Amino acid sequence: MTHELGHAVHEYVSKKYGELGREKSCAQAETASIFAEQLVFAALLKAETDSKHRFILLAKHIEEMIAKTYRQIAFYRFEDMAHIERTNGEVSAQRLQEMFKSVMDNYLGPSVDTTGVEFICAGIHHFFEYDYYVYSYCFSCCVVNSLYEVYKSGTVANFAEKCMDMLTDSGVENYCSALAKFGIDATSPTFWQDGMRLFEQELSELETLEADIMKRTYINLEKKATH
Numbered sequence: 001m002t003h004e005l006g007h008a009v010h011e012y013v014s015k016k017y018g019e020l021g022r023e024k025s026c027a028q029a030e031t032a033s034i035f036a037e038q039l040v041f042a043a044l045l046k047a048e049t050d051s052k053h054r055f056i057l058l059a060k061h062i063e064e065m066i067a068k069t070y071r072q073i074a075f076y077r078f079e080d081m082a083h084i085e086r087t088n089g090e091v092s093a094q095r096l097q098e099m100f101k102s103v104m105d106n107y108l109g110p111s112v113d114t115t116g117v118e119f120i121c122a123g124i125h126h127f128f129e130y131d132y133y134v135y136s137y138c139f140s141c142c143v144v145n146s147l148y149e150v151y152k153s154g155t156v157a158n159f160a161e162k163c164m165d166m167l168t169d170s171g172v173e174n175y176c177s178a179l180a181k182f183g184i185d186a187t188s189p190t191f192w193q194d195g196m197r198l199f200e201q202e203l204s205e206l207e208t209l210e211a212d213i214m215k216r217t218y219i220n221l222e223k224k225a226t227h
C-alpha cells in the first residue's frame with residue numbers, strides 16, 4: 001500500500017507540467033514508491049522495541065531488498081538472453097523456460113530446489129508489456145538507499161521539500177542533475193556501493209538480534225530443564 005501511495009504522490013505533484021511533463025522514466029517512478037516504503041519501514045522499526053518483532057521486520061525488509069536487487073537482475077539477464085536469441089528467429093516457450101530456469105538456478109544457488117520455477121516467467125507481465133522494466137527496481141532500490149543515507153545524515157537542508165521538487169520535476173529534469181542537489185553523484189561507482197551499505201547495516205543488526213534471541217531461548221530451555 002505504501003509503495004502504491006508513493007506512486008500516487010508522484011503522479012499528483014508531477015501534474016504541474018501537464019500531460020507531457022508527466023512522462024517519466026520507470027526508474028524515477030520506482031524511486032518515489034520505494035522511498036515511501038523505506039520511510040514507513042524505518043518508522044515501524046523505530047517504534048518496535050520487542051526484539052523478536054524487530055527481527056521479523058528486518059528479515060522481511062532484507063528479503064524485499066534481495067527481491068528488488070538480485071532477483072530483478074536475474075530477471076533482467078533472462079530478458080536480455082531472450083531478446084538476443086529472438087534476433088535469430090522465433091523462440092519457443094520451452095526454450096524461454098530453459099533460459100529462465102538457468103538464470104534462476106544461478107541466482108538461487110545449489111541449496112534451493114528450483115523444480116517448476118521455469119513456469120514463473122509466464123506470470124511476470126513486465127517481460128511482455130514493458131521491456132527491461134525489471135531493472136528499474138534494482139536501480140531505484142540503490143538510489144533510495146543512498147538518498148535515505150543522506151536524509152539520515154541531516155546534511156541537506158530542506159530535504160523533504162527538495163525531494164518533492166525532484167518528484168515534481170522528474171518528467172523534465174535529468175536524473176543525474178536531480179540527484180546532484182542532494183550531493184549524490186550517480187555517475188560514480190561508489191554511489192552504487194553506498195546504496196548497498198544500508199543492506200549491510202540491516203543484515204548485521206539482524207545477526208545481532210538472532211544471536212540475542214537464540215541466547216535467551218537457550219537460557220529459557222535450560223531453566224525449564226532444571227525445574
Ligand SMILES: [Zn+2]
Nearest residue numbers: 003007030033
Ligand atoms: Zn512500483
